[in-house]
Amino acid sequence: MEKMINKNLITLKCVLFCFLSGVGCIFPFLPLHMLSVGLDKGEARLISAVSPCIALLGPAIVGPLIDKLSVGRGSTGGSAGNSGSGRLLRIVTATCLILSTIFYSLLLTVPYTERHEARRPQVLFMCNADSAYVMQEVCKEDMRCNRWSGEKSGVLAVGSCEYGCADPNMTWIRQPFTTTSTTTTLRPMYNTLVNASAQTNGSVDEAAREKTHFDLNPPHLCYNGECNVYMQHVARLRIPLSLIAPDPPEDNSTADSNWCTYQTAGPSKCLVPPERLAEMNQDDDCTPAVRCQVLDPYDEPDGVLADAECRLVIGDPTSSFWAYFILRSIADIWPTAALALLSTACVIATRETSLGRGDVGRQIAFGTLGLAIFPPLAGLAADQMPDTPYLVPFILHAIFMILAALILVFDSHMPLSTPEWWWHTATGVLALPMNVVRRYGAETAAVFVVVALLGILWSGIDAYLPWTVEEMNGTYTEVGLTLTAGALPAVPALWWAEALVDYIGHSNVFILAFTFYGLRYTGLASSNEYSLVAVCEILEVFTLSLVWVTAILYFRHLIPRKYTTTGQALPVIAHFCLGRCIGAIISGMVSLQLQSARVTYEALGVVSLLVAAIYLTLYHLLLAPRCAAQAVSPPQHLLQGLNTNGASNGTYSPMRVYHEERSRKGHFRY
Template identity: 80%
Template structure:
């Protein structure tokens, strides 16, 4: 009777349990943590896309490095000391886990920033015979005026200009505008200062009939740097070009200004007020003749001089926060992706799969998935109990699990991680398949790599921003952790029997099934109205991620020669969790910021259609074109393989069915349907 649990693999199961538990404690909360430090969703989307793209350096470098440094170690360790030759893999994997714990914890030290929505205070315009003034309400958020160095040039759109008397407190300027303003029916014009006149322009009777408006004498003139503009009502908007000088700071460096900020023009400016109009507005001898205008769209006017002068309350430095988070996040994502590739390598080597039997890769992953089902909701529950520092516990739990896994790797010298050259033998020492007979299937490897990358894109399109979707549906932090539990629980039994299941179904059918269920998941999420439907869609992740991942691990195990085992296990990680994750984050991030939930549903509908179309194309391409052409007749197994079977009490019916793959199905690496 086959032993249910291999005692030699218990420590490896514990490492996988710690690794996936640590990943589960942090992964669903990263999108929320980015927003909690003050990043906006646009910056968070950029980080989510850039980080996995650069994270591929981890598996891409460490995988080949492990293979290169392992060459020859089998001869030094040999069959007498197989565990000693796995020390390199254990140490580097432990280093990846430790670095993951350190860098993700550093994200807690990213400086906080806060940006409140801009407020647009009122803006007024006034000019007299000495100068012109632009007045803006002071920003109440920090009681400061907007200030800049030197001159700031632009235009100011004004309307409803009228004559009046100004005093030192600008009382008249701040009063509400009357419904009647001093206007004219003439079009705006530029006049030189020498030609600027206070007399009424001459118009004919036909002009008055054509304009159908009363002619007005002496319209307001604004003169700046030797040119004058005339305001007319029918134009409704007069664009005044000018340069402004910001008010100076108070001598005591206090943060409080008056209720209004007054900006003076940099060049000589004045308003010409005719004496006869002055008599109409005031009979006082101390009247200060002036013209005031109402300002139109001061913050939205093209080339506006006050285009960026809204009142903004900013705490911290948003730019510094963004770049600090981006750099640390990039350095953080490198190590778990590299660790996943190396742990996949450890599973393949430790389970000792040979041509005479099937390994237990799926069972190792199943044990680790238990941690992925247990700890994410517990981390979310702990976060809810600490509203002031909600993400402290998830990040600390991640670090603790990673350190525990690293310690197990460093101190368990009996973990069966000998080099590939040694374990590619049968139990009796007979060479099951000479290494020189293993062929490289580059085209097939590239095809499977592309399929896994596409599946990773569909996965990331959901999971990269799923916490935001749950938040939009009023879900709690605990419920966000439960989404991982919903996907991990059914994956445990599926992974336990994964190798037999994949062997029976065939790898292509597993991938076709995954695309089909992605279509169902996306469609369900597109029409989800509450959290319950999100959980139901997450249960289907057993078909779209768990079985897909173990299929990729098993398939690359057979495609890649044993001396490149680490490189072979790095390929699906790069395809799914780096390239696919990057593309999916970009696609999932193409949503409207004004209506995020509706925009996300639109993306989900589109991705659902794409997934179903790919499934249909893949189904037709494989079963109607590739499978019939690649079918190979049964052939007798190699003579040395028959001898090996006989020596190990194996049985054979005299035929040998090659692995079903994209090439001509003549691989002799195993008996499995791939």
């Protein structure tokens, strides 16, 4: 009877347990850690999208490298002891784990920065017969005016315009505005744009004046030969203009150092009608002018002062962003590389040969226990340490990764021999030549794309799920429990995963995954509290756990033995690198534009169900009938050995011998 636990694989289970525990202790808290350092959500989205794209360098390099060096050692006459120990695979994996510890720990050294608006200073507009000015209160934090090079063009929205008498110190413009200032209700609607050609000697043409039947003349604000007329009943006038920033230090402000003055780049003037001039007290210090309040200077679309508000900045935001971006991008390389190597170790160590069925799923099931246990414990520790909440998760990640590395370094008896040494038949017959193995290039590419699509949908949820929990006033413990909700039910499913995948069929598992993604997204779109989010996470057993084991088994089936590591690197690149990158981009961009994660989830849920329907239709109508392996005559030198041991009835399928028993691989269920 097959033993439930293989003693030779205990240390491999411990390595997987430590690896997944370390991953679970840090990854759900990284999106929150980026914000705690002082990065804004736009910068965090950029890092979440770019870092997995850079991380594909890990599996893309170590996969072919391990295969090449392993084959080289075997083909150059290396001893069975050296090649069969899997020392190269163990050392490279341990190195990746140690580098993961180093670079993720360095994220704690990223300098803190804080950015927030101290206040939004008042902005005023004044214009006389010679020029126009925009005045802004000085930012109290650094007592400097906003500056830029050259001209800055945009729109200035003004209101509450009124006539008055400006003094050289511009005291009048800063006085409180009256409530009954400019004009009374005007009979006909006046055109908001008066062509410069209609002006005569600084005033509007008399014919135009008669045509409009004005009782009182409204203010005319002219810039670059075009005049805009302010109407009191309209209350808002958008003036297109360009501003020139003041030159420090002498022109930093007006006589009152609490204000900055920006001059218009083009010729400007305001027309004060004779009727208004007569009303003013003419003296030597009086300059007839128009003043206006500037409405929403920092929020107006295409506003010329849209980014000129006062901001209080602690630290250097640019340095913090680039430091985090570089360290995170390098750090993500190593766990993805280690995941590919550990998947390879599972495939090799379980000895899925003609001696019997492998148990890859059971190794991952044991490791998944760590993913279920330690993330909420790390979150609980973070809740108890509000001043340094991320210290314990990073320390736990380092401890588990170092433990896994030590096991790999010192356990020389772990069954990780290279493919040339462990591929054999039950009777010790030499391995089949690789040229008799059917190449599945197109099918490999198709599965790669399917796994990448599933990775996109996975990333659309997981990349920003901690932010969703935080917006629901969730704790760090609840953030960790989201992983527990998905990992705990996955343990029994993974334990019997190979039999389950064989029974259902690999492609049917993928189709079910797309369907359950539709259910997950639909549930998240209607979730208003944390409990519903946790329930949706339980479905991850179908969308991630079984999918991942299926991908390992499928690529093990498709890729020749001498490219085992490369074959296991492919699903890592597809799901956790490319898929994670594209999913973070899509989810981040849609959320940013729609300002609603709920709408994002609804859209991605519909996409998931559509992909499931298309995949189901294409597979069962077009692809499934072509997947059956064709029986061919075996090589003569193998037929005798197989018949001698009762392993053949005279017919032979390459996939049957290459992938063991007929009941399992001869009718491999796609």
